[in-house]
Amino acid sequence: MPTDAVTQHKNLPKPHVDNDLDYDMARIALMVDMVDLLLNGIDSALAGKAASAHDHEIGDVTGLQNALDTLTNSVTGLPDTLAALQDTDTTDVTQGMMLQYLTGKWTAIVAKAAFFGIDPISGLTANNVQEALSSLQATKANQADIQAALDDLVGSAPGTLDTLNELATALGNDPDFATTITGQIAGKLGVGDKAADSDLFDGLDSSQFLRSDEHSSATGQVTFTAGINTEGKDVTTNNGAFIANDSDGPFSDRSGTNIDHFWHDDSSNAWHFVSDGPYKSNGNSRLFSANFRVTGEALDLENQFIGKGQSWRSVSRSYNTSYRNTHNKSMMVCVTQNGSGSTAGNNRMRLQLSSNNSSWIDVGWSNDNNNWGGCISAIVPPGWYYRVPDNQIALWRELY
Structure with a gap:
């Protein structure tokens, strides 16, 4: 559809x-x-409309001139002042007077405060409004007078306290500031009183403060931003550790694995110096001293002696390959020459050490004139590298 x-x-x-x-x-x-x-x-429709703009003369419009003449004649002779009006009396009118309708006429009278339903202005001798205004005008303060009064009021007040708003803000916008301060002062100690005479100090009981005249205990964490001098007195930790640094913070729970500290183990009667290790773990640090001396007691280095807790092991090693002592103590390396290598009967078989796996030094060598059985050995410190650069290895053993 x-x-x-x-x-x-x-x-x-x-x-x-x-x-x-x-x-x-x-x-x-x-x-x-x-x-x-x-x-x-x-x-x-448009044909019956006039143009939007035209220039007709007044005479071209029928009756327009007669209407204008009639209007002009009707206003000619009308009064153009108040005095010319028949129902207005302006006799002896002066500035500041007002019109009031009395007995059929508008009459100019003196403007008095009573007409406005207000009391006479205090301090003025005249009840005439104009005279009162003139008196006020004559005695008013000028800008210089007002500025001088403000300067006297401000005085030497700082720039941040030289307005009423700044003063109100400084007083906490408290309309009863004096009462508030008086109440706060009433709760303070007098200048002749001592803090020890009060049960409360800074909101805490006096028993919660450390005192220098008795044995006091602190239950919270304490940080000193300056050094501590005990003047020759003891420092005790009651089997705690002395912490040099804890990566988790000075007051952590010590559950981290990067804590520098030393502590005493009562069970083994031993001191442990720990670097970057868990809390109260076995010692792993090196001690540096220009002159280490033990007098009166035996020096017990426990497992640090070569052979203590160690055993000889036959290991498979290749010539001209570097190896590293990864143990926590020194080890011994012993290599037997077979006499049939590429340099057999020629110069020597060498054992070399290096601290950086780059610069090598000869610490032992053997020259057996093609006879099997020459042996070289050396002590390798922890972390050092070792190698045999010559192809004459018959047997390789290590003590660790």
Whole structure:
């Protein structure tokens, strides 16, 4: 079924996508006729209108001049002052007077405060409003007087306290500031009193403070930002550790694994110096001293002696390959020459050490003239590297 679509404002027929071409062509023809009819109506309406701008003379408009003349004559001779009005009495009128309707006339009278329902202005001798205003004008303070009064009020107050708003802010906007301060002062100690005479000090009981005249205990953590001098007195930890540094902070729970400290183990009666290790773990630090001396007692280095807690082991090693002592103590290396290598009977088999795996030094060598059995050995410190650069290895043993 065709769709009879129309325009929004004039309902003119218009095509629609659902219609076929023949149907919409007939509707378009009808729309053209309707538009022609609308345009003809507009032309007829405009023909009866005047131009938007014209230059007619007053005489060209019938009756306009007579109307203007009648209006002019009607206003000629009208009074143009209050005194000329019949119902107004302005006899002896002066500045500041006002009009009041009395006995059928508007009469100029002196403006008095009583007319406004207010009391006479205190301090003025006249009840005449104009005289009062004149008196005020004569005695008013000028800008210089006001500025001088403000300067006297401010005095030498600092720039941050020279306004009422700044003063109010400084006083906490408390309208009863004096009462508040008086109450606070009443709760303070007198200048002749001592803090020890009070049960409360800074909100804490006096028993919660450390005292220098008795043995006191602190239950919380304490930080000193300066050094501590005991003047030759003892420092005790009751089997605690002395902490040099804890990566988790000075008051951590000591659960970390990077704590520099030393402590005493009562079970083994031994001191442990720990670097970058867990809390109260076995000692792993090196001690440096220009002159280490033990007198009166035996020096017990426990496992630091070569052979103590160690055993010989046959290991498989290659020539000209570096190896490292990864143990916590020195080890011994012993290499037997086979006499049949590429340099057999020629020079020597060498054992070399290095602290950096770069610069090597000969610490032992053997030359057996092609006979099997020559042996070289050396002590290797912890962390050092060792190697045999010559292809004459028969047997390699290490003590660790």
